[in-house]
Amino acid sequence: MKDSEIRGFILEYYYARRREGWSLPKPEDLGGGLSEQDILHVADQLAEHNLLEWRRQGSHGNIHAGIGKINAFGIDVVEGGAKSELKVEFVQSKTINITGSTNVVIGDNNVVTQSVRDLIAAVESSSGTQEQKEEANGLLRKFLQHPLVAAAVGGAIGLLG
Numbered sequence: 001m002k003d004s005e006i007r008g009f010i011l012e013y014y015y016a017r018r019r020e021g022w023s024l025p026k027p028e029d030l031g032g033g034l035s036e037q038d039i040l041h042v043a044d045q046l047a048e049h050n051l052l053e054w055r056r057q058g059s060h061g062n063i064h065a066g067i068g069k070i071n072a073f074g075i076d077v078v079e080g081g082a083k084s085e086l087k088v089e090f091v092q093s094k095t096i097n098i099t100g101s102t103n104v105v106i107g108d109n110n111v112v113t114q115s116v117r118d119l120i121a122a123v124e125s126s127s128g129t130q131e132q133k134e135e136a137n138g139l140l141r142k143f144l145q146h147p148l149v150a151a152a153v154g155g156a157i158g159l160l161g
Contacts, residue, residue: 004087006034006042011051011088014070015078022055022067043068049086051077116144 013025024043027034040056040063047054051074056066076082078090123136143149 001033002089003042004089005091006038007046007086007088008090009034010039010042011046011070011074011078012090014052014068015075018070018075022069024065024067037063040064040066045086046074049084050074051084051086051088116140 009030010025013029014023017023025039027036027039030039043052043054043066044056044063046052047056047068050071052068053071054066054068056063058064058066070078073082073084077084077088119140120137123133123140126133126136128136
């Protein structure tokens, strides 16, 4: 696991407990793949970059213990409203079980919706004539109405008005 992913796991731990006060995750709280020393060092990094409030105990550069809590900037980074200068990756792993269903769409429809919005905006801001823009939007609408495409992108057709 990359350090940036470990930062994400630890920041998400504190985010989930943001109303509980000061704490320190145990290795088993994070899936058991990290040592207590890893957790302490990464929490210290997050505090250095103002993502956590952190009380460390240690001497001569060694961290023996510590407790922390997420601050407002850390919350904004987790929620996507701010970017940290320290690389933090949030790994999204989801288990989905589906039985007895047809025409099921699995994925991040927000990404598809944003891509369609970007495409529409690019057409509208192009230097083409109004007739060319209407033709392009018509072709896009026709594309999105195809049954296979519609099943894949869900309600993105509504973005064309």
